[in-house]
Amino acid sequence: MNDMSDLSNAVVSQSLTGRRLENKSVILTGAAGSIGRYISRHLLREGAMVTMTGRDQSKLDAFVEELSEEGFDADNISTIVGDCADPQVCRDIVDQAVGAFSKLDVLVNNAGAAGPKYTLRDIPFTDVEMRAAGSDQTMFDSAMNLLGAPWNMARAAAAHLTDGGTIVNVSTIFSRTHYYGRIPYVVPKSGLNALGKGLALELGDERGIRVNTLFPGPIESERIDTVFATMDELQNIPPGSTSQEFRDLMITTRKTEDGLDYRYPTPTDVANGIVWLASEESAAVSGHHIEVTNGMQVPAQSRSQLVSWPDKRLEDLTDHVVLILGGSDYEEALTYAERHIKSGAHVLLAFRSLESVGHARSLIQSKGLDEIQLSHLDPLRRESVDRTMQFIDDHFGRLDGVIVLPRKPNGHYGYALCSATDEDVENFVREEVVAPVAFASMFATNMSRWFGKCDPPAITYATNGSDTHGNLLNEVIRASIEALIRGWRHEDETLQTAGELEWAVRPNQLVRYDSEDKDNLTFAADWAATLTNRVRQMDPINLWIPKSIKRATGKESMPTPLMRVLPGLHKGKTAVITGGSLGIGLQLGRYLAIAGCRVLLSARSAAKLEEARSEIVEELRGIGYPQADTRVSILADIDVGDPKALDALYDRAIELFGNVDFLINNAGISGAEEMVVDMTLADWNRTMEANLISNYSLIRKFGPVMKDKGKGSILNVSSYFGGEKYVAVAYPNRGDYAVSKAGQRVLAEILSRHLGPEIQINALAPGPVDGARLRGLGDAPGLFDRRGRLVLENKRLNQVHKAILSDLKAGLGADTIMALSANEVANLPSSNDLPKALARLVGQVVDAGGAGNSSRFLMHEGIASKLVDRLVNGGILTAEQRTAFMESFVDAPEPFFDLEESKKSAAQIESGILNRLHLHKMPTDEQVGLSTVFHLADDIVSGETFHPSGGLKFDRSVTEGELLLPPSQADLNKL
Incomplete structure (x- = not known):
């Protein structure tokens, strides 16, 4: 008290x-x-x-x-x-x-x-x-x-x-x-x-x-009785209806001559x-x-707050016609137009002044939005509105949406009420209070044009954004237009009920000024397009943009169309991904996390994993996931060629998740990038261990867990160069890689019959992927650059090797071969002292020219090492001679090959790849990751290979063996 x-x-x-x-x-x-x-x-x-x-x-x-x-x-x-x-x-x-x-x-x-x-x-x-x-x-x-x-x-x-x-x-x-x-x-x-x-x-x-x-x-007066009686007559409703309607809103009776009663x-x-x-x-x-009012129960405002980004997945404005009446802020008007165009609408963008039309035309041309049609429309002149409506009727025959924006931007009339000038007051009342009513009136008289041609158009008024000075004038505009909309709705409903209108409109007002978020305008424009779509029809008149869009929606920024689709696709599931710090592995982890998975990313580099995790977590926060930092885990120092590392990965995954829904065998290495004849057994085994055996090892570890759970999915990230059933794909200088990738694919095909019905196992086989690894990381060359140089190196290596083998038939001795360690063309034996094939090759080297040293030197140390290895393996040189050759070898200075020649070789390889793609472009890491996440949602596929490759041309035939017949034993013996 x-x-x-x-x-x-x-x-x-x-x-x-x-x-x-x-x-x-x-x-x-x-x-x-x-x-x-x-x-x-x-x-x-x-x-x-x-x-x-x-x-x-x-x-x-x-x-x-x-x-x-x-x-x-x-x-x-x-x-x-x-x-x-x-x-x-x-x-x-x-x-x-x-x-x-x-x-x-x-x-x-x-x-x-x-x-x-x-x-x-x-x-x-x-x-x-x-x-x-x-x-x-x-x-x-x-x-x-x-x-x-x-x-x-x-x-x-x-x-x-x-x-x-x-x-x-x-x-x-x-x-x-x-x-x-x-x-x-x-x-x-x-x-x-x-x-x-x-x-x-x-x-x-x-x-x-x-x-x-x-x-x-x-x-209480005779006047109010007369007013209500006139309203009854206008609405063609029983006498006393209007009076009784308002009495019914009262909650307090008053004393009358006949006792307590509801009175005015x-x-x-x-x-x-x-x-x-x-x-x-x-x-x-x-x-x-x-x-x-004797307690009349009347809301202070008809309002609702928009607490989510509009769902654009079902928004289709194809063939819809939208009129946007902009003000002096033509850039804001254009934003509303762009959001409608993105959903397929035809937009007529009208402005109250010819000056704004001119500014908008320049901006539209600079943005390449030529599909927007421009018009001048003065809402205070009936003939101007009628002319625009006639244009729409003549050119489109329908009207589906109308957006009406304020005449002037914030600050045009000042910000304060008491310091406003006489001119400010008069212009404000005319342009911001009367003009919206005038447009509504003149538009309403034109509505009958579209009866029977389309549904009632969605009509949306929108306020300016915050003026950061209290929004006193913005609030006056909002309140005035709210009353206009309320009256318009009621009149249309009344006239429709009386059979005088075919349909009634139900306008809304988007109220933006309570929010200063950077996405305020885009949020409002997207909602305007959603209202134009007419699937969602909002009963409250005022639709307020929340003060903090992030807090209200749970999202930090405008979700992309993709971010509206993915969340929930793999809700509640868990995924373990090897090689998750870069490339396809990172994108698979990212999109699976967005789709609702909790993910464990593993790789060798702790720093790269931390960076990847940070980016994904930030994106999850922006989308609105709670406790985003708990949804992405990482495990560093995982070399999939190390069995102990695979044990550690399995233990950590079970500790984190208990059960694993997706095992993504993505980690791998590029291989030796050598011709098979030059490849060591250690290099070969290393590629098999990292790319193939690790897959089998992890499948053996996680398979029983998935079996016990009754469901699971395994994906081996193979390659186009792993071939297909019954068909191998040649991959020069990458034999170890191609075999390991073919093994990954075959593992999926074979194990699917053993792991089912509980477990799906499939392979992913992209072609070259346009990502960081293909283009190069830091100072490291990309795939095409490496391949271009490798082609030039192997070409020179094979030329020298071929010349030696050719001259051996003519009696070439080991001493002449050993003399090649001088390497510099000027110091080699003269052409008269060299056998025919080697002499010809030296001449070709000199004639090649170029800015590099490949025309002055026969080889660089790497080429020389491979050459003598071949000669030793072929019994032409002894191991001792190999050592002596390399000790006396004169290496060529860098660069060996002309840089332009290397670039040309790389460009030819890239061009060759692109020419084999039906889409003439390589998929990116993101595209492969995204398509795969959707592929993982298909729970009826197993033992198959998925090819997100850009449409690689691939001649598939299971009848090749029958048509060409198996190779003869004699041919096999020659091999």
């Missing part, structure tokens, strides 16, 4: 009734109006000195005379006539109030006409339309009267209000409900609601000025509320909306 014993009587007495406004100077606009008359009396009765305003001097004078007859002191009353939509009138009013009573304590913005009483399609926007409709106001007149005027009065009064002064704005509860045929009234009133909150924020800090808004409900509030209720807000009793109340 609050203890109030220490409060002084002065403080406590503030809450007691009496002359609560004694000596307070108050401006009351609309003082002689229907409710203003009640407010005037209450203010005077409470001791206030009141400056009364109105448009009719005789009406004011008569009212003052009436007050005097009732006993009110005329000295406490001052009057002034004028239209507060005119800012100079407002300044005159304030000057008179201060002049009459020496100060200003309270401003009550009560004045306001009813506005044109027409449904959206019939609202007059020009004087011509106003006269034709028999109205006395246009939409702009109404907006200036109901929103511009209170704003002008607040601007004029702010500097003169005493510290701690008060502003009370009188709005209406109908600014938060539908109100049939009264869009010109509720739109500016809704803007007034936001204006009041903005003024409270702006004036409360430095000056202590309180600003509140009072919301009367339907007021009275003018006295409104006047009492204003007196309280003007008095010190409400000193702690500011920025609030006070409802005088």
Whole structure:
């Protein structure tokens, strides 16, 4: 219980009734109006000195005379006539109030006409339309009267209000409900609601000025009965329906002559509320909306927060036509256009000014977005809107979506409310409040063009992003358009029910300014496209972009289309991947993790594994996985050619996961990269151990675990050069590699019959992969560079070897061979002293020329070593001669081959590969990894080989042996 014993009587007495406004100077606009008359009396009765305003001097004078007859002191009353939509009138009013009573304590913005009483399609926007409709106001007149005027009065009064002064704005509860045929009234009133909150924020800090808004409900009077009866008639519903609808929202009964009943509030209720807000009793109340409605249950705002990135997987706008009405910020408008185009839409991008059209055209051309069509559209000119609608009808015959953006960017009208200029206020009301209504009205009259041709178009208004200055003006725009949309929806639904419309539209508003995230615009534009798709239809009017998109969505940035598809594909599964720090292994680990797997990456390098893990974890966090750092584990120092390392990998995987769903045998080495004749047995065995035997070893370890679990999948990462069933693929200088890869493939084919039905085992056989390893890492040459140089080296080696073998038949001796260790052509025996074949070869070497040393030297040390090994193995030289040759060998300086010649050789190899690809491009590590992750989702394939190769041309035939017949024994003997 609050203890109030220490409060002084002065403080406590503030809450007691009496002359609560004694000596307070108050401006009351609309003082002689229907409710203003009640407010005037209450203010005077409470001791206030009141400056009364109105448009009719005789009406004011008569009212003052009436007050005097009732006993009110005329000295406490001052009057002034004028239209507060005119800012100079407002300044005159304030000057008179201060002049009459020496100060200003309270401003009550009560004045306001009813506005044109027409449904959206019939609202007059020009004087011509106003006269034709028999109205006395246009939409702009109404907006200036109901929103511009209170704003002008607040601007004029702010500097003169005493510290701690008060502003009370009188709005209406109908600014938060539908109100049939009264869009010109509720739109500016809704803007007034936001204006009041903005003024409270702006004036409360430095000056202590309180600003509140009072919301009367339907007021008990003959006038409201007439208004509701007219609405019943317009909607073709039973008499009393509108009245009963609003009574049903009340939760408090009031005393009547017949007892308690739901009744309307009275003018006295409104006047009492204003007196309280003007008095010190409400000193702690500011920025609030006070409802005088007998408890009508009306939401303050129709809103929902968008807490996920839109799902683009089912978004298909093919053949859909979208109109985007942009403002001066043509770059933002173009972003909305691009997001729609990505989903297949035809976009007509319209701007309110020809200048913006020109800027947008230049930007579109620079981006190559020639499919966007540009147009000029002034929403305040009916003929301009009609012309655009006719263009759309003539060229497309349908309209599926409309996006309406603000006329001006943030800051154009300034950021503060009280310091806005007269011109700012008028232009803001016209361009940001009236123009959206005008476009809606003129668009609505054109909708019948598309009845029967398409579904109702999705209509989306969007605010600007944050202005970083409190968004006071952005909030006024949002509130105004919310009221427009609410009224538009209700009118269309009513007309559709009455059979006057074939379908009704349900617009929304994207509210961006609460978020300053970098992805704010893209997030909003993607949601606009999703709404255009019309699969998701949002009942709330305002769709707010969350303050922190990352926190709300669980994702750090805009998910790519892929990141919307992969998550969950392998949810709850575990994967062990060898060679997981680079290339295909890294990408398999990455995409499996994105797909929901917990992964264990193994490799030799701890540093590379840490880098890989860090990148994957960061990506998982961005997608929204919880505890992303626990989803990726690594194990370094794993050389798959080492049996102990394989034991360690198995033990760690079981310790981490218990069960393993995917075993990816990816690790391997390039092999010796030698012709078989030059390859050592140690090199051969090393390749087999790393590339093939390790696979079998890990299969033996993990197979029983998978069998016991009842499910598992094993993938051996082989190669195109491992061949296919019944077909081998030649891979010159890579015999060990090709055999090991063929073995991986055959392991899958053979073991599938033994591991099934619980375990799937397949092979992955990409061709050359355009990744780090192919292009080279750091200073290390890539595959094509290595292969290009190897081709040149083997060509020279084979030339020398062939010449020696040829000359042996002519009697070549070991001494001549040993003489070749001089190596430099100039120091070799003369051509007359060399046998024929060697002499010819030396001549060819010299004639070759080039920037390298291959034309001055016969060999480099590596070539020479392979040559003498061949000669020793062939019995031509002894081991001792080999040693003597190499000890006396004169090595060639670097570079041996001309660099350009090496590049040319590498380019020929690359070109040869590309020419064998149907797609004429090699897959990347990422592409192979991604396609494989989807392949792993196929649980009905086993013993097969998957080829993500770019379409390698491969002549497959199981009948080759039958057509060509097996080789003869004589041919085999020759081999």
